[in-house]
Amino acid sequence: MKQFQYTVKDPLGIHARPAGMLAKLAKDYGSTVITITKDGTTVRAAQLIKLMGLAVKQGSVVTVTAEGPAEEEAIAAMRQLFEEHL
Amino acid sequence: MVVMQGKGVSKGIAGGPIYFLHRPDTAIADVPAADLEEEQARIVRAQRDAAAQLTDLADRAREEAGEEAALLFETHAMFVDDEDFTQCMRTALEERGCTAERAVELAGEACSAMLAGVEDPYLQARAADIRDVTRRILNNLMGVEERGVDCDVPVILAADDLSPSETLQLDRGKILGLITQGGSSSGHTAILARSMGVPAICGLGEAMGPEYSGRVAYMDGETGQVVVEPDELTFAAFQAKRDSQREQRARLETMRGKPDETLDGRKLMVCCNIASPGDVGDVLANDGQGIGLFRSEFLYLAASDYPSEEEQFQAYREVVAAMAGKRVVIRTLDIGADKQADYLRLQKEENPALGVRGIRVCLNRPEVFRTQLRALYRASAYGRVAIMFPMITSLWEVKACKRACQEVMAELEAEGIPYDKNAEIGIMIETPACVLLAEELAKEVDFFSVGTNDLTQYTLACDRQSNNLGNFFDPHHPAVLRALKLAADAAHRAGIWIGICGELGADLDLLDTFLAIGIDELSVVPAAVLPLRARIRGSIAKTCTLDRLEC
Numbered sequence: 001m002k003q004f005q006y007t008v009k010d011p012l013g014i015h016a017r018p019a020g021m022l023a024k025l026a027k028d029y030g031s032t033v034i035t036i037t038k039d040g041t042t043v044r045a046a047q048l049i050k051l052m053g054l055a056v057k058q059g060s061v062v063t064v065t066a067e068g069p070a071e072e073e074a075i076a077a078m079r080q081l082f083e084e085h086l
Numbered sequence: 087m088v089v090m091q092g093k094g095v096s097k098g099i100a101g102g103p104i105y106f107l108h109r110p111d112t113a114i115a116d117v118p119a120a121d122l123e124e125e126q127a128r129i130v131r132a133q134r135d136a137a138a139q140l141t142d143l144a145d146r147a148r149e150e151a152g153e154e155a156a157l158l159f160e161t162h163a164m165f166v167d168d169e170d171f172t173q174c175m176r177t178a179l180e181e182r183g184c185t186a187e188r189a190v191e192l193a194g195e196a197c198s199a200m201l202a203g204v205e206d207p208y209l210q211a212r213a214a215d216i217r218d219v220t221r222r223i224l225n226n227l228m229g230v231e232e233r234g235v236d237c238d239v240p241v242i243l244a245a246d247d248l249s250p251s252e253t254l255q256l257d258r259g260k261i262l263g264l265i266t267q268g269g270s271s272s273g274h275t276a277i278l279a280r281s282m283g284v285p286a287i288c289g290l291g292e293a294m295g296p297e298y299s300g301r302v303a304y305m306d307g308e309t310g311q312v313v314v315e316p317d318e319l320t321f322a323a324f325q326a327k328r329d330s331q332r333e334q335r336a337r338l339e340t341m342r343g344k345p346d347e348t349l350d351g352r353k354l355m356v357c358c359n360i361a362s363p364g365d366v367g368d369v370l371a372n373d374g375q376g377i378g379l380f381r382s383e384f385l386y387l388a389a390s391d392y393p394s395e396e397e398q399f400q401a402y403r404e405v406v407a408a409m410a411g412k413r414v415v416i417r418t419l420d421i422g423a424d425k426q427a428d429y430l431r432l433q434k435e436e437n438p439a440l441g442v443r444g445i446r447v448c449l450n451r452p453e454v455f456r457t458q459l460r461a462l463y464r465a466s467a468y469g470r471v472a473i474m475f476p477m478i479t480s481l482w483e484v485k486a487c488k489r490a491c492q493e494v495m496a497e498l499e500a501e502g503i504p505y506d507k508n509a510e511i512g513i514m515i516e517t518p519a520c521v522l523l524a525e526e527l528a529k530e531v532d533f534f535s536v537g538t539n540d541l542t543q544y545t546l547a548c549d550r551q552s553n554n555l556g557n558f559f560d561p562h563h564p565a566v567l568r569a570l571k572l573a574a575d576a577a578h579r580a581g582i583w584i585g586i587c588g589e590l591g592a593d594l595d596l597l598d599t600f601l602a603i604g605i606d607e608l609s610v611v612p613a614a615v616l617p618l619r620a621r622i623r624g625s626i627a628k629t630c631t632l633d634r635l636e637c
Contacts, residue, residue: 007428009388016161016212023164048168049197052212055204083390 378609444477
């Protein structure tokens with residue numbers, strides 16, 4: 001299992017556009033499960049609507065976890081996406 | 087005559103018959119399904135069709151209404167395939183044994199409720215998106231086509247509310263304006279209407295009902311007023327406003343490509359302020375003569391660690407290359423404790439406006455400064471870069487900045503990396519100290535650019551973040567304008583140019599004063615370029631006075 005914590009900087013938080021990008025990326029990794037946790041609630045990154053329902057705002061701290069055969073690669077890709085877009 | 091008041095969300099005047107949008111009847115009976123497998127297959131087909139339609143709409147939006155609208159439909163396409171949404175449909179089918187239609191309807195309600203329950207206007211708007219997507223899938227299931235506007239003459243379209251896909255699917259040639267009972271200014275309909283250039287008013291409430299269909303009305307997207315069957319006087323007022331707006335737009339269009347020159351031949355440069363490479367399109371579309379302020383903060387504030395030289399270089403080069411030889415003034419990192427990213431670890435300060443900010447941050451962190459300067463100089467090989475340092479108060483700071491530039495140029499020279507050794511170096515005039523030292527500073531640099539918000543704040547001892555200062559915070563204050571004149575005189579004596587990149591630059595009331603002071607460049611938001619040019623071209627510089635300086 002690989003994970004990292006991230007403080008969201010985007011003024012809108014995880015809004016529709018980045019949520020869509022996260023969901024798409026998560027689907028690309030198939031059997032490697034990527035989850036996002038905020039305040040004790042965990043959703044899979046592929047669950048677009050639930051992910052938005054987490055209401056992640058600017059300043060929110062989220063934990064991103066990847067578990068499965070391609071976890072190294074998946075977590076690196078997630079980290080890059082967060083840093084570039086969130 | 088009936089007068090209604092709503093909220094104007096997209097400017098413009100329109101007049102014509104009202105057409106109240108009829109929605110296809112989509113009442114769904116809650117009856118048991120005959121064959122659940124068949125119902126499941128129907129859902130899958132309807133979802134697939136919906137996704138394809140939305141992808142097409144996204145392409146169309148990209149051409150007609152811009153990237154923002156396109157992304158909206160791409161998100162909708164993803165909602166169609168959302169796992170939980172799909173799972174909700176399947177569960178409804180299996181547990182209730184209902185029809186595909188009913189299952190989709192239930193799933194749409196469940197998923198939109200998931201977001202609508204969160205106290206956040208943004209997410210509540212997404213709930214509306216899910217309802218929009220649900221309706222699309224339902225229409226596909228029932229073979230219903232949204233008819234849109236079914237009439238021959240252009241109309242003012244009225245509706246209870248318009249979803250983004252409905253708005254975009256409207257035949258633009260037939261729509262004079264949009265008026266809705268519900269909706270808000272942050273809604274997508276408003277955004278789409280603005281990008282399509284159609285006047286729109288939201289929030290008219292029940293007052294705007296289907297009974298007005300076919301009756302002639304006038305609407306003003308600025309004031310939010312709709313008048314049905316206006317009397318002669320009101321009609322004349324609407325006509326006059328519409329004509330003057332049309333005339334004004336046409337006049338501004340003629341300004342494109344014209345020089346920024348007064349009637350008596352005084353030349354100015356009207357340039358633009360931008361905050362990211364994405365803004366360059368607006369600069370070109372509004373015919374800015376260059377970029378007078380490119381804020382580099384976006385690279386730092388959006389990141390979770392220091393942006394690399396390469397990353398910065400790419401961003402600067404993109405802008406510089408797009409401006410094709412026109413001057414691009416790039417300001418080095420201008421942040422302080424009030425506006426910062428975690429990784430910068432700036433110490434919290436009681437009074438960040440007077441703390442470690444602007445050039446002070448860079449001079450304290452030579453490595454950060456060097457990385458940015460390297461990126462800037464590398465980008466200078468691709469066009470005309472000018473480098474500007476913010477928050478200067480002392481001569482030694484400017485000398486230190488210039489030394490840092492020399493070092494970076496020497497490095498690039500040694501590494502054989504191309505750069506422009508004549509790239510201009512300038513400073514922001516934002517502090518009274520800088521104004522008082524303008525003579526000496528002007529001998530060190532190639533240009534001055536005045537940041538009027540900060541200059542006002544520091545000159546008048548008024549915190550620009552404070553909301554209670556009212557009249558005390560006055561950018562038109564004679565002290566601020568005299569400071570401008572002192573800086574301009576010093577600049578001109580040293581043979582360098584001076585611009586204004588603060589908000590005041592776009593203040594048409596002050597244009598005469600700026601001409602009298604002898605300002606050479608005004609850098610403003612892209613939308614202000616043509617109105618400013620029109621005003622300049624109607625001005626006579628030699629008759630402008632320094633009255634406002636009260637001296």
